[in-house]
Amino acid sequence: MNTALRPLPISVWIASFGSIALLIAHVAGLSTMHALLLPVALPCAVMIAAAWWIASSKGDRFLTERLRLGLVGGLWGTVGYDAVRVPLHLMGLNPFPPIRAYGMWVAGMDHATPLTDLVGFTYHVSNGITFGWIYALLMTGRHWGWGVLFGLGLEVMAVVTPFGELFGLRAVSQTVIIAFVAHLFYGYPLGRICQDRQTRGLGVSLGWSGTAIVALAVWFVLAWQPVAGYPELSGRVIRFGPAAIYPGVRDIHLPAGAEVTLRNETDRELKLRLRSTKEGHHSAGVEIVLPAKSEKAHAMSGSGLFQFAVPGEPWRSAWVFAWER
Secondary structure, eight states: OOGGGSHHHHHHHHHTTHHHHHHHHHHTTSSOHHHHIIIIIHHHHHHHHHHHHHHHHTTOHHHHHHHHHHHHHHHHHHHHHHHHHHHHHHTTOOOOHHHHHHHHHHHTOSBOOHHHHHHHHHHHHHHHHHHHHHHHHHHTTSOTHHHHHHHHHHHHHHHHSHHHHHTTOSSOSHHHHHHHHHHHHHHHHHHHHHHHTTTOSHHHHHHHHHHHHHHHHHHHHHHTSOOBTOOEEETTEEEESTTOBSSSBOEEEEETTOEEEEEEOSSSOEEEEEEEGGGOTTSOOEEEEEOTTEEEEEEOOSSEEEEEEOTTSSOOOEEEEEEOO
């Protein structure tokens, strides 16, 4: 029997889908990530850990090598994926709403906080690792180009699933281009490591993994630093103005049809731009005029992910996640 078709590798390969299954079920409206965390993600994680221990104790080099390669390749692929987006964050383009959303959904909270951001970041890394295992179990030893195709394939899947509609990946925009480029930088390190088998020794594997984890931790700290001019949210109120600062509640999660209050804290008129991901993040959107020192209630007319921004100002945008009742 082909070693890849033995029960243990097959079980690990199936269990590696446990992390992404939470997100697929959530965006498809089948369940919530919070509800599936213990009954789905935890058993899959335990299964992979147990299989790795069994394979190591029995000297199963086929499985242990691929688990190490998938771990290291997945971590470094995630480093590459995120490295593309950090400069965009510093430019004010807000490339991180999905990670922030993951944190809220996994934690079962209705708004984003530093804690949910950490949860979302952890979930994001878990996807990078588990996708690494999915690839390594089948493609170790193959040319690194297969890793690139795998990374791009992941983004294609994101576009055609409900995830693509929610986060605006079906409209041709900078967002889609950035997403594909980021997945290119995920697939190359993964494919290269699995091709060259650079982590055969456990010590080398742990060293590479540790370095990748440190790199990701540094990225998380830098990417989430306080930024002057970030719209401050309190409950369902979004305050716009240069004095509004991060941290605090960054994003709002509410049912479709509910209202948010937009508050202008400056001494001049502001023209906000409301965009829906269903129309593309960089579409014209809808203009909302706020007189100086005023506030206005705005009803979220439909479900989806919405961005409030002030064009021409160096202020970060604010995101509203609206769901069907």
